[in-house]
Amino acid sequence: MSFAQDAVEPGAKSTVLIDYFTYPSGVQKEVADAVRNNVLQTVIQSGRVIVIDVESDKVQANEILRRTQHDMSVDEDNNMERLSAIGVLGAEYVISGQITNLATSRKETKKSDGTVKVSYESKLMYTIKVIKVKDGTIVETKSYSEFATEDTENEAVASVAAKSGKVKKFIETQFKIEGTIIEVSKEEKGKAEEVYINIGSNNGIAKNARFKVYAVRKVAGKTINKEIGEIAVAAVEGEDVSCCKVKKGGGDLILKSMREGETLVIKSHVRTTILDKIDDL
Helix, strand or coil: CCEECCCCCCCCCEEEEEEEEECCCCCCHHHHHHHHHHHHHHHHHHCCEEEEECCCCHHHHHHHCCCCCCCCCHHHHHCHHHHHHHHCCCCCEEEEEEEEEEEEEEEEEECCCCCEEEEEEEEEEEEEEEEECCCCCEEEEEEEEEEEEECCHHHHHHHHHHCCCCCHHHHHHHCCCEEEEEEEEEEECCEEEEEEECCCHHHCCCCCCEEEEEEEEEECCEEEEEEEEEEEEEEEEECCEEEEEECCCCHHHHHHHHHCCCCEEEEEECCCCHHHHHHHC
């Protein structure tokens, strides 16, 4: 027997402007552009936000955003006058970036035949910021490091720039998805085992994406969201529907709440793994 509810519309996507990236004088503009483009493509592919590329209309960008030179102050990205101009474009947030360091070193390795192999190692360090347009608040900042080794210095720089843009988990953490459970499609022994949610490909989710489940309740006239379980996407079945497996421990509460007609809100949940912690070092 299945239990269904009327769906509450998922939360609207935020509109985000991907700004120019700043970089020190020793870094070529082409490298900074490559890093920015990789971040831009990752944000677009995440499906979590509506993206405005600062370069999508160069005339408008030059007039409204007053594009600055590469040596501009790193504090200018949350200048209120500039953010007001960005707000005209409909952006709620700005994602800006700063390349903090790009260094290449020459390596010599002696081979067994006595010859010496020369290679070059590049290290790229950059920082991503999410800024709220309304008040200039820096919502979050995260730094990344990338390494690459190639036969020539130019190849090493190009290779390390190509590795940038690994910001998917950062974007998923900052721009969460909210929706509802619309049906319990499978139950056993008084526990929900499988449910349908009103979130799908339009929200950029994929198999194994996780959501916390909250029962919306009224207590003393106040609305309270009580966490009662966790679900994981088993299959994305449409633009606004996905099938999910109920994770261990929450099936009884989810089924009970659905039977009682409570609204079950879901919020995307990004798990931190050992590999994620290593990447943060």
